[in-house]
Amino acid sequence: xxxxxxxxxxxxxxxxxxxxxxxxxxxxxxxxxxxxxxxxxxxxxxxxxxxxxxxxxxxxxxxxxxxxxxxxxxxxxxxxxxxxxxxxxxxxxxxxxxxxxxxxxxxxxxxxxxxxxxxxxxxxxxxxxxxxxxxxxxxxxxxxxxxxxxxxxxxxxxxxxxxxxxxxxxxxxxxxxxxxxxxxxxxxxxxxxxxxxxxxxxxxxxxxxxxxxxxxxxxxxxxxxxxxxxxxxxxxxxxxxxxxxxxxxxxxxxxxxxxxxxxxxxxxxxxxxx
Numbered sequence: 163x164x165x166x167x168x169x170x171x172x173x174x175x176x177x178x179x180x181x182x183x184x185x186x187x188x189x190x191x192x193x194x195x196x197x198x199x200x201x202x203x204x205x206x207x208x209x210x211x212x213x214x215x216x217x218x219x220x221x222x223x224x225x226x227x228x229x230x231x232x233x234x235x236x237x238x239x240x241x242x243x244x245x246x247x248x249x250x251x252x253x254x255x256x257x258x259x260x261x262x263x264x265x266x267x268x269x270x271x272x273x274x275x276x277x278x279x280x281x282x283x284x285x286x287x288x289x290x291x292x293x294x295x296x297x298x299x300x301x302x303x304x305x306x307x308x309x310x311x312x313x314x315x316x317x318x319x320x321x322x323x324x325x326x327x328x329x330x331x332x333x334x335x336x337x338x339x340x341x342x343x344x345x346x347x348x349x350x351x352x353x354x355x356x357x358x359x360x361x362x363x364x365x366x367x368x369x370x371x372x373x374x375x376x377x378x379x380x381x382x383x384x385x386x387x388x389x390x391x392x393x394x395x396x397x398x399x400x401x402x403x404x405x406x407x408x409x410x411x412x413x414x415x416x417x418x419x420x421x422x423x424x425x426x427x428x429x430x431x432x433x434x435x436x
Contacts, residue, residue, distance in 0.1 A: 164241045166307075169272040173203055173243035173309050177342055177364045181382035183389045184366075186247070188214050188396045189232070190239035191432070196395075197240040198434035203272070206236055208247040210396030219393065221281030226252040226262065230269045237270030245273030245309065247392075250281050254288075256299035263303045263310070273309035275344065276300045278331060279319060287315070293331060298338040311366055312340035317347030325353055329360050336363035342388065349374050351384060358385035370394040 184203045187193035188210030209219035211232045217223040237244040251259035266274045278293040297312040304310050312335035316327040328345040344366035364387035406418035
């Protein structure tokens, strides 16, 4: 197995190279399947993990220890870098965020994201200076051990000044050393280009959203460095499960098995050198 420091170095290097896809896994099995298809890095997905536990996609639904356990499981399953969807760092205070980043490194992650959303709709976003302090603390704690992705949720949570707020915050996050920045929720190519040009650090772009037909080539032309899909793959697996359940309940038939991979095919992917 490749060590965590080796994975971190590889992940840093990816952000200085060509546009790459970082699909999001929710457990060891999905991670192994994705890695067997040649992807150079994976992300975790807090939403996908929560759905797998039968819980909502919310910060309050999954504990820090549960999240770290999921990160460790996925990181140990594959020999490629894994970047953790780490919510708000599971803390408000910058010093506590830094401590939790260190725990993320210990879990085997090569990257982790830190959001400027508190996770509490009543509190909303962290005040901007505090949001920057939290990212700065994460970056300092990370050193060269893990790639920090600093996120602004301004567009995702539909702040009335979302684009300007996201751009301003991403730029400040980059100024305090964030190696990658991310504003989920932006879909307009002109706005994506604006973020790429103004942020001052490599951009992660959320793709695979319903109704958004972006391609890797299109994103590369805009200057996006990294593409992630969030919980989309997990939701995509739930679709056939729902269809199969309805077929059995409503028709008493089992044709869904015709589309299912065999146990041998699955095991072959699990055993791949990845």
